[in-house]
Amino acid sequence: MYSLLTFSTALAEIRFGYGLSPRTAAPVSVADMLARLSGPDLNARAFPIPDLKAAGALSAERRRLLRAQKAQAGQAGYEAATAAVNAQLKQMNQTRRRWAGQVMLRRIAGQDGFRERLVAFWGDHFTALGKNQALRHWATPYVQTDLRPLVTGRFADLLTAAVMHPLMLHYLDQSRSVGPDSPAAQQLGLGLNENLAREVLELHTLGVDGPYAQQDVRQLAALFTGLGFRVKGRRVFQPNRAQPGAEVVLGQSYGPEPGLAPIRAALEDLARHPATARHLARKLAVHFISDTPPEPLITALETAYLDHDTALFPVYEALLQHPDAWGAQLRNVKPPLDFITSALRALDVGAADLSRLGDKGLRQLFDLPLRALGQTWERPDGPDGWPEEDTAWLTPPGLAIRLRWAMAAPVRLIDQLPDPSSFADTALGPFVEGRLRFAAAAAETRKDGIGLVLMSPAFNRR
Amino acid sequence: MVLNRRNFLAQSVLRSGVLGCSLAASPLITPVSFAAAPWDHRLVVIILRGGMDGLDVVRPTGDPHFAALRPGLTAADVASGADLDLDGFYRLHPALAPLMPLWRSGDLGVVHAVSTPYRDKRSHFEGQDLLEAGTLNVGAAQDGWLNRMLQCVPGVEGETAFALGQMKVLEGAAPVANWHPKANMRISPQTEQLLVHVMEGDPLFEATLNEAISLSAEATDPFFDPEAKGMSGDMSPRLPQYGPLALAAYAAERLRGDTRIAAFSVNGWDTHARQRERLGRRLSDLAEVILTLQARLGAEVWGKTAVVAMTEFGRTARENGSKGTDHGTGGAMLLAGGAVRGGRVFGAWPGLEEGDLYDRRDLLPTADVRSAAAWILRGIAPLTRADLEAKVFPGLDMGEDPGLLS
Incomplete structure (x- = not known):
């Protein structure tokens, strides 16, 4: 197969994973990459993250404690009740940080970099966040436990799981949307909210250039009414909130009986729409290859998608088997989180190193730099997720803050910094250029040398 | 140092714009000098991302149809008098109360019922792209209108304009500085080489590194360096190191010097649900941003400053089913600063009867928001109407001068 001629182990890790690692064995072929992806999810096993049930239990507990606190207002027990609320909030934040650590370990210590990148890609495509303290920690299980197993399956199933997920119903206000002619509309004084329906059409499926109009947004919003969730993390369908009758989306009628089935049918049709194929193919090509991906590559992905009933594995296969996937020039600029992640991977940071840092260290080395770099952990600005274009990340302040991190963080992350020249080979393999080799050897200190390797254009692209 | 500003500027010429004035008019391809800035007025452009609900911020309570459209959002404030009378027709959202002194002194104004040419799809992301591109159609230009404006004025230098964060409105061929208060570099000369x-x-x-090096070398304000000793004593409360307030303070420091334009974003205006709380919080932030600019610019520079806050679209005239509003069309632009002829609401009011609404759902825009921006640019910088209508905002008819500046 021609693609095997252009496959490169280093590119497999750098372009399609989180970078080279001195510890894990890089894929040796496209077939190897695909075999890892279709095999058992070893990273998830090694660094477990619970599902939404565990997250929901914490949320329900918070709600219970807040109620107890309110009941004690002005009474003797108020102080103790407040202390209990605060203690539990602290516990929730610690849980969230621990899960963030597990996500990082999946990426920096795992062998299946392509799977991790795909999980991150789809998690971003279906961005959803908890908008209050009780739900903030849901984002990790949502992506890493609930969506994760679906990223190698059919897009239609992934779409359905994401759109009907309690966190999405919360994030895009679906749980507050009520059919204007439903029984609940009168009782609760609530009505339709377009937010989720619009983003499903614009961001999740057809794309903003897709063939939909305002009327389709309204109709899809009406179709979605009834979807809701409980704070324990369970999705519900409340028929008394659903708009009665059928809805027509893109000329297709769904209903007339409200329920999950017509919603699933509409999402299935949206997933199969050619505009969706085009939108997803382009987005994948931009994410993995370049801001301006070659047209034949996009077409190849689009065709694979449409030929396989929205199955994603054949799309990944088409991507990895396309010669344009293996161009030797590193292009896309790594976003800040991926820059830091690949640095940890190259430095061989392990679980023990992370736990030694403690809360304060993690805040100084991850939370604050990511925030200054414009990529706060699990907090993108909107449902469109993080920007893909290089210009969003390659800015003078962005580069300066990367530099501060590259010079200051490694020495705190690991006991013994490696020799900068050999670290260059570890981190970049065949992509070490003469200029970098010279600089790594000429650096005044080991710390500066490591920093220079991490700041090199080769390390910041993929 | 191996590099100087000249080759960093020369490199930024590499980033080309598709529209705009000839680069020969700018000093980029001739020796660069760092004398006086090309004009004296200051402009701060704040992009309010997410779609600010102009109807809730500047409420047309004098319109007989308004109350029925917003029973859950504004009725309580109208009843309690929590919102603030502006001119007998419009009332201001209570969260902007801290700005009332500016309104009374003529330093706060509003242009109502305006929008970009964007219609119907109501996408944030397309809407913002068009707002920043300043063109008639989505995708018609890669550069932003503020950058094309710089290309039309002689004497623009690397620090005439500052982008704080990613601001497409300032991207393009003209040199623009991009900085963040947390970005000072501290490395030895050897490592820098x-x-x-x-x-x-x-x-x-x-090119990016060269720019970072020169900006970092100048970013000496000890207030912004948490590790430096001796915080400046005149501004007692410590400002946040992140977020819009930090950007406003940083912009003000720059604008006190040679910088003439600063642009940054204030996010979070997408109030589909629980709008009373969420919009109130954003407006409090915005008020603080404007007051921070005023305080840190000082009376003299504030007197020459126009702050322009604009958003990608307004929101539905009717509140939606969850105490919020969905994506709409016409909205409001906020103006502040000593250079502004404030104390009034500009714009032709289209009315809120169902037949007056755009698409029977949104406030009908009666003017192009680019026209207001164009008149402000014309007032603060040496620009011709022809350049504004052909190059900065291609295809725009600026119409009559609304007299937005004092």
Whole structure:
């Protein structure tokens, strides 16, 4: 197969994973990459993250404690009740940080970099966040436990799981949307909210250039009414909130009986729409290859998608088997989180190193730099997720803050910094250029040398 | 130092714009000098991302149809008098109360019922792209209108305009500085030289680094360096290191010097649900941003400043089913600063009867928000109407001068 001629182990890790690692064995072929992806999810096993049930239990507990606190207002027990609320909030934040650590370990210590990148890609495509303290920690299980197993399956199933997920119903206000002619509309004084329906059409499926109009947004919003969730993390369908009758989306009628089935049918049709194929193919090509991906590559992905009933594995296969996937020039600029992640991977940071840092260290080395770099952990600005274009990340302040991190963080992350020249080979393999080799050897200190390797254009692209 | 500002500027010429004035008019291809800035007025452009609900911020309570459209959002404030009378027709959202002194002194104004030419799809992301591109159609230009404006004025230098964060409105061929208060570099000269060497093979990284080095060298305000001793004593409360307030303070420091334009974003205006709380919080932030600019610019510079806050679209005239509003069309633009002829609401009011609404759902825009922006640009910088209508905002008819500046 021609693609095997252009496959490169280093590119497999750098372009399609989180970078080279001195510890894990890089894929040796496209077939190897695909075999890892279709095999058992070893990273998830090694660094477990619970599902939404565990997250929901914490949320329900918070709600219970807040109620107890309110009941004690002005009474003797108020102080103790407040202390209990605060203690539990602290516990929730610690849980969230621990899960963030597990996500990082999946990426920096795992062998299946392509799977991790795909999980991150789809998690971003279906961005959803908890908008209050009780739900903030849901984002990790949502992506890493609930969506994760679906990223190698059919897009239609992934779409359905994401759109009907309690966190999405919360994030895009679906749980507050009520059919204007439903029984609940009168009782609760609530009505339709377009937010989720619009983003499903614009961001999740057809794309903003897709063939939909305002009327389709309204109709899809009406179709979605009834979807809701409980704070324990369970999705519900409340028929008394659903708009009665059928809805027509893109000329297709769904209903007339409200329920999950017509919603699933509409999402299935949206997933199969050619505009969706085009939108997803382009987005994948931009994410993995370049801001301006070659047209034949996009077409190849689009065709694979449409030929396989929205199955994603054949799309990944088409991507990895396309010669344009293996161009030797590193292009896309790594976003800040991926820059830091690949640095940890190259430095061989392990679980023990992370736990030694403690809360304060993690805040100084991850939370604050990511925030200054414009990529706060699990907090993108909107449902469109993080920007893909290089210009969003390659800015003078962005580069300066990367530099501060590259010079200051490694020495705190690991006991013994490696020799900068050999670290260059570890981190970049065949992509070490003469200029970098010279600089790594000429650096005044080991710390500066490591920093220079991490700041090199080769390390910041993929 | 191996590099100087001249080659960093020369490199930024590489980033080309598709529209705009001839670069020959700018000093980029001739020796650069760092004398006086090309004009004296200051402009701060704040992009309010997410779609600010102009109807809730500046409430047309004098319109007989308004109350029925907003029973859950504004009725309580109208009843309690929590919102603030502006001119007998419009009332201001209570969260903007801290700005009332500015309104009374003529330093706060509003242009109502305006929008970009964007219609119907109501996408945030397309809407913002069009707002920043300043064109008639989505995708018609890669550069932003503020950058094309810089291309039309002689004497623009690397620090005439500052982008704080990613601001497409300022991207393009004209030199623009992009900085963040947390970005000061601290490396030895030797390491800096090696770093420059490492970047040499990659023109984009090289140009970005050169800019970072020169900006970092100048970013000496001890207030912004948490590790420096001796915070400046005149501004007692410590400002946040992140977020819009930090950007406003940083912009003000720059605008006190040679910088003439600063642009940054205030996010979070997408109030589909629980709008009373969420919009109130955003407006409090915005008020603080404007007051921070005023305080830190000082009376003299504030007197020459126009702050322009604009958003990608307004929101539905009717509140939606969850105490919020959905994506709409016409909205409001906020103006502040001593250069503004404030104390009034500009714009022709279209009415809120169902037949007056755009698409029977949104406030009908009666003017192009680009026209207001164009008149402000014309007032603060040496620009011709022809350039504004052909190059900065291609295809725009600016119409009559609304007299937005004092």
